Amino acid sequence: MAEATQDHYYVPTAAKWPIVGSVALTLAVTGFALYLNGSGIGMKITVLGLILFIVMLFGWFGTVIRESESGTYRSWEDVSFRMGMSWFIFSEVMFFAAFFGALFYAREYSVPWLLGEGSGASTHTYLWNDYTEIWPTNGPGDLGESDFHMHWWPLPFLNTVILLTSGITVTWAHHAIKAQHRTQIVIGLFLTVFLGFLFVFLQGVEYVEAYHEGMKLNSGIYGSTFFMLTGFHGMHVTLGAIMLTVMLFRAMAGHFTAERHFAFEAAAWYWHFVDVVWLGLFIFVYIL
Amino acid sequence: MNAQATDLYHDDHDHHGPPPGLWRWVVTTNHKDIGTLYLWFSLIMFFIGGAMALVIRTELFQPGLQVVDPHFFNQMTTLHALVMIFGVVMPAFVGLANWMLPMMVGAPDMALPRMNNWSFWILPFGFGLMLSTLFMEGGGPSAGWTLYPPLSLQTGDALPFLIFSIHLLGVSSIMGAINIIATIMNLRAPGMTFMKMPLFVWTWFITAYLLIAVMPVLAGAVTMMLTDKYFGTSFFNAAGGGDPVMFQHIFWFFGHPEVYILILPSFGLVSEIIPTFSRKKLFGYSSMVYATASIAFLSFIVWAHHMFTVGMPLAGELFFMFTTMLIAVPTGVKVFNWVSTMWKGAMTFETPMLFALGFVIMFTIGGFSGLMLAMTPIDFQYHDTYFVVAHFHYVLVPGAIFGIIAGVYYWLPKWTGNYYDETLGKVHFWLSTIFVNILFFPMHFVGLAGMPRRIPDYSVQFTDFNQIATIGAFGFGFAQILFLVLIVKCIRGGEKATDQVWEGAEGLEWTVASPPPYHTFSPQPIVK
Numbered sequence: 001m002a003e004a005t006q007d008h009y010y011v012p013t014a015a016k017w018p019i020v021g022s023v024a025l026t027l028a029v030t031g032f033a034l035y036l037n038g039s040g041i042g043m044k045i046t047v048l049g050l051i052l053f054i055v056m057l058f059g060w061f062g063t064v065i066r067e068s069e070s071g072t073y074r075s076w077e078d079v080s081f082r083m084g085m086s087w088f089i090f091s092e093v094m095f096f097a098a099f100f101g102a103l104f105y106a107r108e109y110s111v112p113w114l115l116g117e118g119s120g121a122s123t124h125t126y127l128w129n130d131y132t133e134i135w136p137t138n139g140p141g142d143l144g145e146s147d148f149h150m151h152w153w154p155l156p157f158l159n160t161v162i163l164l165t166s167g168i169t170v171t172w173a174h175h176a177i178k179a180q181h182r183t184q185i186v187i188g189l190f191l192t193v194f195l196g197f198l199f200v201f202l203q204g205v206e207y208v209e210a211y212h213e214g215m216k217l218n219s220g221i222y223g224s225t226f227f228m229l230t231g232f233h234g235m236h237v238t239l240g241a242i243m244l245t246v247m248l249f250r251a252m253a254g255h256f257t258a259e260r261h262f263a264f265e266a267a268a269w270y271w272h273f274v275d276v277v278w279l280g281l282f283i284f285v286y287i288l
Numbered sequence: 289m290n291a292q293a294t295d296l297y298h299d300d301h302d303h304h305g306p307p308p309g310l311w312r313w314v315v316t317t318n319h320k321d322i323g324t325l326y327l328w329f330s331l332i333m334f335f336i337g338g339a340m341a342l343v344i345r346t347e348l349f350q351p352g353l354q355v356v357d358p359h360f361f362n363q364m365t366t367l368h369a370l371v372m373i374f375g376v377v378m379p380a381f382v383g384l385a386n387w388m389l390p391m392m393v394g395a396p397d398m399a400l401p402r403m404n405n406w407s408f409w410i411l412p413f414g415f416g417l418m419l420s421t422l423f424m425e426g427g428g429p430s431a432g433w434t435l436y437p438p439l440s441l442q443t444g445d446a447l448p449f450l451i452f453s454i455h456l457l458g459v460s461s462i463m464g465a466i467n468i469i470a471t472i473m474n475l476r477a478p479g480m481t482f483m484k485m486p487l488f489v490w491t492w493f494i495t496a497y498l499l500i501a502v503m504p505v506l507a508g509a510v511t512m513m514l515t516d517k518y519f520g521t522s523f524f525n526a527a528g529g530g531d532p533v534m535f536q537h538i539f540w541f542f543g544h545p546e547v548y549i550l551i552l553p554s555f556g557l558v559s560e561i562i563p564t565f566s567r568k569k570l571f572g573y574s575s576m577v578y579a580t581a582s583i584a585f586l587s588f589i590v591w592a593h594h595m596f597t598v599g600m601p602l603a604g605e606l607f608f609m610f611t612t613m614l615i616a617v618p619t620g621v622k623v624f625n626w627v628s629t630m631w632k633g634a635m636t637f638e639t640p641m642l643f644a645l646g647f648v649i650m651f652t653i654g655g656f657s658g659l660m661l662a663m664t665p666i667d668f669q670y671h672d673t674y675f676v677v678a679h680f681h682y683v684l685v686p687g688a689i690f691g692i693i694a695g696v697y698y699w700l701p702k703w704t705g706n707y708y709d710e711t712l713g714k715v716h717f718w719l720s721t722i723f724v725n726i727l728f729f730p731m732h733f734v735g736l737a738g739m740p741r742r743i744p745d746y747s748v749q750f751t752d753f754n755q756i757a758t759i760g761a762f763g764f765g766f767a768q769i770l771f772l773v774l775i776v777k778c779i780r781g782g783e784k785a786t787d788q789v790w791e792g793a794e795g796l797e798w799t800v801a802s803p804p805p806y807h808t809f810s811p812q813p814i815v816k
Contacts (some may be wrong), residue, residue: 008810009396009475014307018406025459026413029452033417036448036518060402076474080399083470089506091462098508102523102530105538110531123526141527144520218520221529228515241564248597266496 010067010077013037017060021195022242025050044192061246069255078262085266089273092109092236096277103284107135111221138220148215150226152286155206160200160282163237166195167275170244170268173251177261182251189248192271196241203234229281236274306806314409317401318806324703325408326383327696331772333375333415338765345761348754349743361744362430365420369433371552374457380692381553382407382464385492391797392486394477396810399470412474414456421446423426432742434539435510437524437532441517448518451510458503463497468492471568477796479815483574486795488695490577491556493602494584496512498545501588506542509535528635533598540591548587550685552580554691555622555811558644560795561698565641566633567792572625579618579625585706586615596667604637605664612662616655623652626667637714638790643694646686654682658733672742675735683730685721685764686721693720693771701789706782712774715727719767727760737765748751 026277031045067073073081089138114131116124126130129142136149173188207227210216247264250256255263306312313325343364353606356364367690386404390397421428422779426444429435437448470487472493485493511576512523513535522528524535555576563570570576592600592608598610626648635641657679661667670676701707730753735741739750748756785802796815800808 011807012317015317015402015405016315018402019314019409021406022409022413025410025456026417028451029456030417032454033448034447036514039447079474080470083473084400084403084466087466087469087500088462088725091466091500094501095504095508098505098541099512101505101538101541102508102512102534105531105534106523110526110534111529113531114526114529120607121599137529139522139525139527139529141525143522143525143528183727204523216520217515220541221522224512224515224521224523224530228512228521234425 006210007200009072010072017056017063019058020059022246024049024056028053031202031211065250065255065263068260074274078260081262081266089269092273093148093277096229096232096280099225099229100280100284103229103288106221106225111135111137121160134248136222141220144214144216144219148210148213148219150206150210150215150286152282155202155209156282156286157207160278162195162199163275163278165198166192167272169195170271174264174268177251177256178258180258182254185251185256189244189251193241193244196237196244196271200234200238200241202232203237226285229285232283233274233277236277240267240270243270249283295607295802299776310669315405317397317405318807319390319398319401319404320703320804322382322398322404322408323385323387326379326386326411329408329411330380330692331775333371333379334768335772336369336419337371337376338768339366340364342761342765344368345758348746349758350537350755351748351751353745354753356744359427359430360732362432362742363428364673365742366421366429366431367388367422368644370418370429371415372684373433373546374454375411377550377688377692378461379411380491381495381549382461382468384469384488384553384557384692384695384699385464387703388797389471389489389492390475391800391804391808392489392795393475393480394796394809394813394815395470395471395475396807397475398467399475400467401435403463404467404662407460407467408454408458409757410463412462414453417449417456418453421449429664434536434543435513436539437513437516439533440513441524448514451514455507458507461499465496465503468496469500477809477812477815480796483513483577485814486556487570487573487580488553488556488560488577491552491559491580494580495549495552498549498584498587502542502545502549503536506546509538509542512538520674533595536595536598537570537592540594541588544591544595545584545587547680547683550584551691552583552687554647554651554688554695555580556693557698558626558647559622559693561640561644561694562629562648562696564643564790564793565638566630566635568629568633570625571628571631572621574741575621576625579621582618583615586611586618590615593662593667596664597671609662609664613659616659616662619655622731623648623655634792638697639708639710639717640694640698642714642717642721643697646717647690647694650686650690650721650724651683654679654684654687657682670735672740674739674741677741678728678731678735681731685728690720696775698790699797700778701785702797702802702804704782704800705785706778708774708778708782712770712777716767716774720764723760723763723767725760727757727764729758730754 027049028046029049031042031047031049033042035046111134112118113121114123114128116135131140138144146193169188169191171212173185173192176184176188215223215226217223244267248261306316306318311638314320316322330617338629343356344361347353347361386398389395426446428446429440429443429450431440431443440447472489474486512521516520516524522530524530524532526532559570590608590612592604593612596605596608657675661670661676661679697708697713734750734753736751739746787802788798789802796809797814798811
């Protein structure tokens with residue numbers, strides 16, 4: 001592996017995958033938009049787009065992994081990847097911030113105002129005089145079927161423990177990479193991936209229970225914020241678990257040296273990010 | 289896949305030129321190629337968005353309804369804004385950044401070249417989706433670019449296409465911004481310390497953070513709108529405990545930093561150009577940097593000044609009024625610095641300088657009308673009138689767009705290796721400046737007199753000023769054809785440009801040939 005020098009930064013020549021990614025994304029969202037407008041073939045186009053997107057991911061990341069394994073990248077390129085990943089995670093944080101903002105706004109302003117708080121709002125007086133529900137609420141229009149309250153005990157608490165534990169196992173795997181203990185890397189990553197998918201499964205169990213009780217996505221602002229926040233979080237956990245699965249396979253294939261294993265670190269950063277978001281959810285969605 | 293892998297394995301490509309044919313532009317990872325793509329895309333969208341503006345101005349030439357039906361008029365106002373913001377100003381800035389940032393900081397290319405390609409190539413697809421809505425049942429989006437619910441929820445088939453196109457444009461912007469940050473942080477030449485960076489680099493650096501912070505928030509807002517419309521959520525539905533005003537808060541949390549995303553790089557461009565043609569160093573370099581950072585910070589805590597009339601608590605009205613007025617301080621620092629740079633300078637007035645001077649004067653007019661709008665009780669009167677339209681068009685057209693045009697003139701000889709036609713450039717400047725004022729200045733008057741925005745009809749007493757504005761619009765629009773002609777002429781030939789191009793220009797980009805080789809600064813220069 002070449003030593004880091006400032007005289008030659010690796011600039012790839014032709015990149016064929018980005019345009020595939022653009023076509024894939026466009027197909028996926030066009031199909032989904034058609035589906036939302038009631039078209040029969042919409043979902044098929046979406047699935048086609050998603051398959052193409054997955055092909056693109058394999059192709060693009062495959063290229064990068066081959067380059068990485070052949071020693072194309074030195075610490076100079078590595079820093080760019082690190083910045084790319086960290087600012088990508090920051091953008092994800094801001095995406096969640098929008099939904100947390102919606103939750104706080106609903107709880108601090110819109111629901112109290114509908115209850116008649118403040119001096120300016122007359123909605124309560126004239127439209128919904130008998131509305132008294134504080135939180136959780138499905139709104140003065142009593143939308144959806146029920147306003148069943150999601151409890152933090154037992155499943156969400158168990159899930160908190162699971163996700164925090166997976167944060168420990170992934171750190172264990174990281175230490176194992178630094179020490180180059182192959183078996184420990186694989187076990188640590190396997191446990192992390194297992195706990196990750198277990199989390200998603202238990203989240204699914206909780207959703208089924210909520211729907212059984214009539215607490216649905218359309219159950220007013222409580223259902224909206226609950227399912228959108230936990231739903232997007234669950235999608236991110238799934239994505240993070242898939243990333244870590246790739247790392248597991250790469251570790252089994254003998255990738256990652258004690259000094260150079262940025263792909264693993266990126267996936268681990270992402271994993272800690274979904275972990276932290278969950279803590280926010282656990283506190284603000286379930287407990288408070 | 290394998291064929292490509294072998295192609296990518298050898299990295300000894302420095303001496304290669306670009307591959308032949310059109311495919312080059314699809315697969316390119318070269319920052320200059322991608323910059324060119326962005327700039328051409330932006331120019332094409334400028335004419336599309338401009339055509340929409342002319343439809344609006346044609347309808348408003350006379351009171352009453354004569355040319356288009358109101359629904360189509362509303363589609364035009366909505367799409368004109370979306371095209372100009374996301375399709376013209378932002379891609380033009382990213383194009384200029386792509387071309388110039390690596391050359392200004394002594395980098396071999398952008399830090400993440402493949403992602404750079406993707407950032408661009410999402411754009412045409414995103415806009416394809418957005419503009420295709422014009423041909424759908426129910427027409428294109430017509431609720432204004434701010435997409436306020438519940439009105440925007442009445443959009444027909446276009447709504448999901450619009451929302452997904454915004455998602456795609458957001459992905460493109462975020463990737464572009466990440467690339468710019470990584471390039472500036474990681475690829476600066478040895479000795480190019482942060483406080484030696486040219487101001488265009490600094491303003492883009494700060495803009496990139498704004499983009500990463502707020503584009504995801506816009507994505508979140510339109511996602512909530514999508515689920516409200518199609519999946520029964522109640523974010524913006526009071527019957528479910530939500531609030532339509534909540535959308536406005538989330539939207540403007542994105543929207544106000546977005547406003548600065550649209551102007552900060554132009555600040556940087558003007559801060560490059562004025563010192564060059566004043567043959568003096570920029571006055572107050574470090575205060576420029578700190579002022580830019582202050583504006584960026586303040587942009588996050590002023591958003592509700594767009595919503596003074598929605599019925600916020602008094603404490604909110606006051607807070608957002610004071611923070612908004614505070615922005616005048618760092619902005620004033622900038623204007624004073626530009627003026628001080630020119631003070632006792634050996635000034636010449638080539639086209640880039642003319643556009644930069646136009647920027648300083650007319651952007652300041654837009655800034656002052658912004659200060660008026662910042663005052664809550666006064667905004668109660670001005671809100672949603674043509675005064676607001678006049679204000680933001682002054683900061684965006686003779687502001688942001690003039691900055692971009694100045695930058696294009698400034699670097700066109702560097703890009704093409706030929707000087708542009710100076711006479712034609714000056715004609716372009718004077719026609720643009722005269723007509724842009726004929727176009728937008730009367731809007732102040734009709735706005736103060738109470739003419740509402742986004743309405744295809746108006747009271748007869750506003751006719752004269754509207755007719756003047758429409759004449760200005762056509763004059764300004766057709767003047768831009770000169771710009772296109774000038775660019776094409778410059779690419780095809782002309783007096784050969786020196787490497788230095790401008791006598792007073794300083795910076796690494798002037799140390800390379802005009803036009804620069806396909807790969808510059810590998811190895812990197814040492815900055816003293």
